[in-house]
Amino acid sequence: MSEFKIFFKLYLQYFLYLILALLVIYLITRSSFALGLIIGTIASAISAFVWHYHLNRAINSDSLHISSGSGLRFLTAVMACLFWVRFPDAISIYGIALGLALTYVMILIHTFISLKH
Known part of the structure; x- marks a missing residue:
């Protein structure tokens, strides 16, 4: 099974x-917290994929150099927070933080x- 399917x-x-x-909740309420939560959750999903990819690569590697993808995960969090910097009235930073x-x-x-198991 491919790594993405797993x-x-x-x-x-x-x-x-x-x-x-969350998208349904946002469309009904137009809440800035819900929009921040959507952005944070998307960034969190990307971050989880990076973590999972590097974890599997480390498990299957014979090398002593192991990367955890921390830089990419940090960059993903920064990118999510930049949405708040650009649109502070429309997006809640607390929602982004919770989503992350x-x-x-x-x-x-x-x-x-x-x-x-």
Whole structure:
């Protein structure tokens, strides 16, 4: 199974469901918090893919040099926050911050589920 398919089954499908639900909420309420949460969740999904890619590469590598993709994940978070800098009235920074934290919540949930099996 390709790496993207594995990532999709583990994480991305849940991010997509959440983004669609948040999009419906945003279309109904026009909340700046919901829009920030959508942007943060999209950035979080990208960050999770970078983390998953580098984790699999490190597991399958015989090299002593292991990268975690921290630079790319940091850049993704900065890019998400730049939306707030450009449109501070329309986008909530708290929503972006919460959306960015979702990667770590999903990683913890997946870890606890994996420990049960």
